[in-house]
Structure formats: C-alpha cells, structure tokens
Amino acid sequence: MTDYLTNLDRACSVNRSLVCVGLDPEPARLPVADVFQFNRAVVEATADLVCAYKPNLAFYEALGLPGLRALEQTIQHIRQAAPQVQIIGDAKRGDAGPSGVAYAKAMFQVWGFDAVTLNAWGGADTVLPFLEDASRGAFLWCRGSNPGSADLQDLAVDSPYGKVSVYEHLARAGLDWNRQGNLGLVVGATVPEQLAVVRTACPDLPLLIPGVGAQGGDLPAAVRNGVDQQGRRAIINSSRGIIYASAGDDFAQAARRAAAALRDAINQTLDAAGKGW
C-alpha cells in the first residue's frame, strides 16, 4: 500500500501540473442537461493537464439522489479515464465519536476518494478517523478563501504555540495529529499572507489552495507562498474558471484551454523561482 504523499507527488509529476479542477455542477450554468455527461466531457478534455479533480459534494447533494448517482458515475469514470489523477472529495465533514467514524467510512470506502477536505472545528478526535488509512489524505480547512473565514479563523488566540491566529493554531495542531504523514491543509489563494504563515509553520505539508480564477486570488503570490522548498505540494484549485470557461457547446475545449493556461502560468512561476519540473 503506497502512502498518500507518494501518490499525490506522482499525480503531480505525471502531468507536470499542480492544477486541480473543481467539478462543481450548478444546474443554471450547465451547458448540457446531464451532470455526468458534463463532468465526463470536462475530465476527458483535461485528464493530461491536471493532478487532481475535486468534486464538491454540496452541488451533488443539492440535486438529490440523482445528483449523488452522477457523482458515483463521475468517480468511476475518472478512475478509468485518468487513473493517475487524484480524486479529492470536497466534503468539509467533521463530527465526533461514531459519527466521525461513519463519515470517514462514507468518504473513503463508499465514495472511494483518495483524499477529502475536513472541517476540524471539533478537534483531534473528529480528524483522526480520517487519518487511519495511510494511503488516503485529509486536508483540514485551515484558512478559507471567503470573507467570512476571517470571523473565527483570524482571531488572535492564546495558544500552546504562542499568541497566534486561530488558523495558525489549527495548522500547528495538525502537525501534531499527522502521525502517518497523510494530513494536509486548505488555505485560500485570496489571502497570500496567511498562506505564507501556514507554509512557514508547516514546511512539508501538502496545501490545497482554492480561490484563484472566479474568486480573484493572486496566482503568482499563491504559488510562491504555497509551494514547499522544492516547488511542490501546493495543489491549486480552479472550479468555475475552468468548467464554465465557455457556456456554449465548446465548453470542454474551453475547459482544456483554461486548464492548460493555469498549468502553464503556475509552471512559469515555478521556473522563475528556480523550482521547475
């Protein structure tokens, strides 16, 4: 059984890409009626350009059981069409006791995700069930890309790690919980200063970075502040900026162009920093 980071690093190096495509189907924006057909076309158009796909479960749940069946089909299709690419379930789950164990079972055994995003508000015992399988990863939602993430996460706190913000406390606690090397953190591209704080606190953890594209995050800053010393382990997600690059019949080709442009822009920043592939 390969450990999680080995799988993630290989997924990045195969396509020389740190791009993650968020598969977030919103009915009002879909150029085709069927969610699975939409996802399939996007996956087939981008499979050689990305390291990961990230379906956000919210959009599938909003479509009821048919939406969840489309998610099931999508995961199966990615396994066939892009076996080298990671699938990250953007679930932001987190619960205590048997509920947390049940969520971990749902995400890894039922859905079969390679990794998930978690909400660690409930502390260590809500996170640990997701770290038991060393081949699967768990990215804690550490500092969000949305404005509201400042409401709790940016508060200054008296912590065992000193006087730090709540998000930095969580990042450092995550290091303590990371006994099998399969923990990562989610930090928004819209807050490059916080991204630098987290990268300094956690030099080796993989970071999942949303907020470029539609949310307006500064891509070069996110890459520079997010990567590790080797220029890796920063997974840059774009959802709407890629999958809705065109509202017309050419949506898949437009997604391909947008994914390639994002990959190339990231790689140019890596090259400029002497950290290219």
Place this chain on the structure above:
Amino acid sequence: MTDYLTNLDRACSVNRSLVCVGLDPEPARLPVADVFQFNRAVVEATADLVCAYKPNLAFYEALGLPGLRALEQTIQHIRQAAPQVQIIGDAKRGDAGPSGVAYAKAMFQVWGFDAVTLNAWGGADTVLPFLEDASRGAFLWCRGSNPGSADLQDLAVDSPYGKVSVYEHLARAGLDWNRQGNLGLVVGATVPEQLAVVRTACPDLPLLIPGVGAQGGDLPAAVRNGVDQQGRRAIINSSRGIIYASAGDDFAQAARRAAAALRDAINQTLDAAGKGW
C-alpha cells in the same frame, strides 16, 4: 408561513417534552437488518414522547445510496406518523459561496429538514444561506460534547466581545447573524459550565444539547443550565441511550421506556425549578 421558533415551541408543548431522539443507525448494533424498518419502529414507539427526531447524516452516508434512500423513507414516515414533531438534520455542514447555497438547498429543499446543524468555522457567509427561510432553523455547532472540542473552541481569544473563548465568540456572533430569529446553537451536556456561559450570552436562543445518555452528561445540570427563563428552548438529544436501549426484539418498547424516562427526568427538573409545563 410560520416562523421557526413558533414551530419548535409548539413541537415541545404538544408532547410536553424537550426530548430529541437521534436516529443514528450503526449496522453492527441494529437488531433488525433494514435501517428504515428500524427507524420506523423507533418513531412509532416514541412519537408521543418527543419534540424532535435528529438523524445524523454520517450514518446514512456510510451505507451508500441505499442508506440515503432509507433516510428519505424515514423522513417521509415521520411526516406521516408524527407531523407535529420537528426533524433536525444533523449534518454539520458549512461551506462558502455557491457551495454553501447548494448545501442549504440540499438540506431544506431536497431532504426537507425543519432545521439543521451547521459548522460555522467558515464564518457569516457560510451560515447566512441557511437562515434565509425564516420557517427553517439552523443550529451552529458551538461547543461540542466531545473531548476534542476543547482543542479550538475553548481557546481564549481577543474578540470584539472581549477576552472570551472561541465558542463564546461564536455564540455572540450568532446573535448578530440571527436576523430572522431562526438561529440556534449546539452545546454539549458534557460541559455544563460552557452551557451556562452560552445561555447567559444568548438568553433566548434555542439550544440543541447532545451528550446525555451514552456520553455521560449530567442531565439535571444540562437542563438547569440549558433552558431559558421560562424553562424552554433546550432540546435534549439522546441517540444510543434510546435507540439501542435493547439489542433484542423488544428494541422499540425499550426505546419507548427510555424516551419516557428521559422526558420525565427532564420535566421533574423543570418542575423543581418552578418551570414546569
């Protein structure tokens, strides 16, 4: 359209009960093979003793799509068998932007819950989509009943509300977000001191209180510290202590006895405080 608190207060007064039964099916503990048949028997045995049922979505997701179909059947059955009783989806969801909007749609329009539990780590813009419909409630996971909830929630923070714990900051922020009167908080019965802090900060909010029964919370303390001035608006949840009261064929009758005993114990504490029905 009736506002959420009117519905909740009525659900409590109809059965003179502050008891919520958590419908958390764990396959290894089920005395019957079929989740829906199990839930149906528990609901039929307890419908006149409770104010709410609270299915935790983790357990249904862990069973895959068949589990979610069982949840759908369970909700439909509660509507028929106990139309006066609230259904709280214990989902602990929370996400930003279109994802948060999609989760709110999933919980209220797809599943049709009367209320949900939320994880407010992502701040105001992750909570507000769940408060738009004034007839539906949202309980923010404020101070959990599990040990790990201390990891972030009990830290002392420099807050606009003064030097308070993170959970108290969230409780007070919740008051600001509660523009339609349909916000509540989740606080564990295992931490009666924190429960008292929250009730003092938020005299009128409904509190959902897990942690009695299997988790060992002090019931009289939870009732005394959790209710409002009128002895209401504290919803006391028990899951395993009721639904697994017997592992045998008599599980439904045992659930009825356990639910009645919990209701009576709560009401005795209310009576002793001069706050009976």
